[in-house]
Amino acid sequence: MSVAIVCRDLRKTYDGKVEAVRGVNLEISAGECFGLLGPNGAGKTTTIEILEGLLAPTSGQVRILDQAWSTHPRELREQLGVSLQETRLSEKLTVRETIKLFASFYTQPRPAEEVIEELQLTEKAGSMVGKLSGGQRQRLAVATALVGNPKILFLDEPTTGLDPQSRRQLWDLIRGFQKRGGTVLLTTHYMDEAEKLCDRLAIVDHGQVIAEGTPSELIERLGGHHVLEFAVSGNVDGAGLAVWKSLPGVEALRENGDVFSLTVREPHLTIPPLLEAVEKQNRQLLQLTTRQASLEDVFVNLTGRHLREE
């Protein structure tokens, strides 16, 4: 499979001090949907804007479709579709006028009406952009990226702030683009979005890729596929923690306030001894839940923090 996007040792330092990106390596194949997952301020937007040719890296190499920004800027722009984080399009233009405006910049755009239909904006085609809902605006932003008939679609936080239905609509659109052979690079801080949409992921934190792989690979690397979360009465000391950690099948233990979580391979092997141990410690079990491990657990395991700090 040919490589669509590759970057080597990408670094970006703002004003000579703030290091937003600190040595990122990525290789994204054609036809892949690749996600940059990380909390706000992790350097996702800086990375994607360097790849889009909107920011110059402080150091490092970028090749898109086997071409460099310095030598083929126009050719590259013809082949890329971009949706930035929070662009406010002109409110006094209609949906159709906006799409036609963006279409006019490309040598061979797709017909505006076709894109309007694909993005389910037909009913709103004659409405002013100022009158659209959040979901409709975001679809319009993607429409302006798709109208140039791109090979690669860059989406920076495409579903931030959208309601669940609008998010699913956008996911369908992205999958449709990928099905027609397109390559997608998106950033997100929603783990469910990354899990459902992306073939491969890079987890980004403090300007570096701290883990990379398919969503299931990343979860696999946790060591367990399940998480047991429980709370008990009384104060818990180091000895108590040590007992739980040594229970059969436990891969990792985490404390989160009053709630403890164990990453385990098979819950049915761990739960009975856990109940026994709690009883031996003369404690009461206040809460016990079990669930599938998610990318959130991967992130917390890697950084000790949650993706979205409340």
Added chain:
Amino acid sequence: MAVTESRIDPEKVVIAVKRNHRWSGYSQLLLARLRELQREPEVVFWVFVFPLLLALGLGIAFRNKPADVTAVAVVANANADKIVEMLHRQRPSMKVQVLGNDAAKQGFRLGKYDLVVEPGGDGSVQYDYDPARTESVLAREQVDDALQAASGRKDVLPNKSVASSEPGSRYIDFLIPGLLGMNLMNSGMWGIGFALVDMRQRKLLKRFVATPMRRSDFLMALTSSRLILMVVEVGLLLAFGVLFFHVRVLGSVLSILLLGAIGAVSFGGIGLLTASRAQKIESVSGLINVVMMPMWIFSGVFFSYERFPAAIHPLIQLLPLTALNDAFRATILQGQSLEAQWSRLLVLTVWGGVSFLLALRWFRWT
């Protein structure tokens, strides 16, 4: 909910694929800009209606009216009645009041009277006037003339006076070309400078440069929209002056429009420079006002810059708005040709050109 799948049908492709021509980006950008302006009621008001209201208000306030009636206080004493009688005979329109000494001086201080006449016991008179007040000086001359004539002065030089209030010399004639210039400065600075920073703040500029759009097309479209608007702005205000105030336009329409175009492009360049770095509309608003303020004051929009000390006239004449206003006045009111005004056009071109070049160096698209 399924996504519409567009399968590629080879027969359809031939029909569907439409290649854009070289200027499609430019023409769509221009069209979009004009649509936005037309759909923004504030823009229509400030660019088109406001200058007309300003011209109307100032034109009426400073319309030519008969000179103010002179008011004179005569200090009450034995000869006062005789003085009053002589003034009435010679100048029936003059307002004459007989008052006690204190009341007369008090009224004069407050500007109620232009002159105090104190009749002397020996038939002489004393005029108390203020040499710094035009109307006071005038009143002294009028009263003295009346009293001398009434006392038997013979005029030896035969003369005749003809009243003249021709269009071309009135305040409104001075004002309209000044408003044209100021309006072009305002809409150049706001229409280019403010609009650009607004687009930068909304990340629309960044979104545009992420497409294959030619940046020169974008700037050209912005300039073209200014020129189209300029024709409407200048046309409306001039037509208003001609129809409503009977302003006489001596220069040709072509040279006025050419001058308007040079002015609009020049201020567009200055607007571009002002907007080249600013990230927030608040900061560019301040900058625009700082740039325009000296020109509002010095460039002779509402009053002639001849009122400033002559030493700074050469500096004032180097300001772009001064050059534009002077050129508009010379063209419209005196019918001077543009060739004769090359130095003013040079001032405008240098300001616009240097600003444009600096702006291209510093301009921040993202």
